[in-house]
Amino acid sequence: MSGQINGIEIPFLPEKKKYRVILRLPDYSFTKGLFTVFSGSIPKLVLPTLCICCNKETTDTKQVMPFDDDRKLKEPMVVPVCETCKKHAFTDAGSTSLYLLPIMLGLVGTIAMLYQLFSAKEIYNKNTFVVLLAISIAFLAGGIYLAYRYSKRFKFAEHGHSPETEFDSRIDGELFILTINKTLVENIIKYNPGTIFKVSTTADPEPFLK
Ligand SMILES: [Zn+2]
Ligand SMILES: [Zn+2]
Secondary structure, eight states: OOEEETTEEEOOOOTTOOEEEEEOOTTOOHHHHHHTGGGTOOOOOOOOSBOTTTOOBOOOEEEEOOBSSSOOOSSOEEEEOOGGGTTTSBOOTTTSGGGHHHHHHHHHHHHHHHHHHHHOSOOSOHHHHHHHHHHHHHHHHHHHHHHHHHHHHHHGGGGTOOOOBEEEBOTTOOEEEEESOHHHHHHHHHHOTTTEEEEEETTSOOOOOO
């Protein structure tokens, strides 16, 4: 269900998508962002002392760095997260849909190499194909393992948890929060008046240069 808080509309969340909350400084402009890009000037996020994953009261926190580049924040961004949730509350490299690529490569490689080994009439460099087959199988196995880890983390979502929240900022100084946690979205809106630019979902195209 959708709803409205402080005049901000919270859209309906389609399955397997995340809310996308965008915060901007009150004097935001894209060009200004470009000029102040390395000063770490993004909106300061204010949150209640509730775990961003299970929404339970907590005094535990984790420092989050929303930049991919070498910007530094003047003050660290501190997010409340309980001890139990620290492992799955945030996105990390091993948990995103990165498993798709190794599975695809592994599968294509395995089929191609098996075809070469068993159907080609004459093979001069059989060992090369055997090695390539082994590498393909390793990719496939690695991808399946990552997929397993990914699905296991999402199991938490069935028990009142909202894993895989992302904090992100690009060059123009906007702060993005991607999450499946509706309570978190509601709290971000309640506690950060004046800096909420938009709440959409990852089903919508990402706004850029608007
Ligand atoms: Zn928690
Ligand atoms: Zn959790």
